[in-house]
Amino acid sequence: MTEDRRTQFHQIARGPGNQAWLTSAWQHHVGHEYGAENFAAATLDFVRKWDWDWVKINPRAIYYAEVWDAVYDKDHYDWLIPRTVRTAIQETGDIARIDYRDPETNKVLQEQIQAARAIREGLEDRAVIGTVFSPLSVLLQLADLPLYPEGQGSAQEDDRDLDRQTLIFDQPEAAKRALDNIARTLADYATVLVSPKEQGGAGLDGIFFAETGLASHGYFNQAQLQEWAKPYDRIVIQAVRQANPEALVLVHTCREDAHPEEFTDLNPDFLHWDQFRSGNPEISTDFPAVPVGGADFELFNPGGDVNQIREELDQTIQARQGRPFLLAPSCTIPTPADEEALRVLSGTRAPKEL
Secondary structure (H helix, E strand, O other): OOOOHHHHHHHHHHOOOOOOOOEOOOEOOOOOOOOHHHHHHHHHHHHHHHOOOEEEEOOOOOHHHHHOOOEEEEEEEEOOEEEEEEOOOOOHHHHHHOOOOOOOOOHHHHHHHHHHHHHHHHOOOOEEEEEEEOHHHHHHHHOOOOOOOOOOOOOOHHHOOOOHHHHHHOOHHHHHHHHHHHHHHHHHHHHHHHOOHHHOOOOOOEEEEEOOOOOHHHOOOHHHHHHHHHHHHHHHHHHHHHHOOOOEEEEEOOOOOOOHHHHHHHOOOEEEOOOOOOOOOOOOOOEOEEEEEOOOHHHHOOOOOHHHHHHHHHHHHHHOOOOOOEEOOOOOEOOOOOHHHHHHHHOOOOOOOO
């Protein structure tokens, strides 16, 4: 590993304080999310255009459900998600169909692995991490249930007989078998992502482990997270650690009241939450993980307040002065995003000497 931005990324995670920050952003490349070459090319173009210091591979949000044979209409998107044609779990008994899927033979996971390889090969000078949803988030997605308490971007529980109660809590043994199968699938998938290229892996620097909105407003309370999320999260994260001791884990918890402190016992290297949403801690908060923060992602909508972005970036940098952090929006930026807003973020780089 040469002395470049890739090295700096690892130093920020594991080195002493006062490391220079690195800047990035990510978005959904709607229209370019299917096909490994197409998606990789769109990702590389976006990264090179703005010269991001580190890279979060941001695939289509529903590829996990596709692993278990859910079907989506890739030509028609609702918001940032392809329109659902058929869910993997349509009634409670379908949970028994959620078996282990081998990343070496599963076409959906192979597509993502091939895209990751291409992105890695195109960006050897900076860190690249792959997105992996938590097993509990994936189980909800398989039933087309919301990943957030307000239900945005998915089906509303109130409109269906299938909900968290009937899917998970009313059939705990079946739900835990499904979660274990999902976790083992994701663990083997993440192993391929982070394993060195000379060992047959994609050679990524780590994973962006998305807890989605599980903790937001007590969607799953502390006891439920301990029972239904954490044991399966650890299967995936431990697989990453075992596959490549140099690989890094960034844990993301989404929306308001997202309780990043709940996930510190997963021992992540980086921790990302929306510092601008109610009920969430300030970016100055000291956790046993390096924070990721910067500006409110919603300000990157076309016509957003660019001056407010400047102020929030400056405030974040001042709040973390003398302590390590990564600079990025508080969540996935909109598609499309405001060009001037991206110029401001891209231009906010650490001086060579702090």
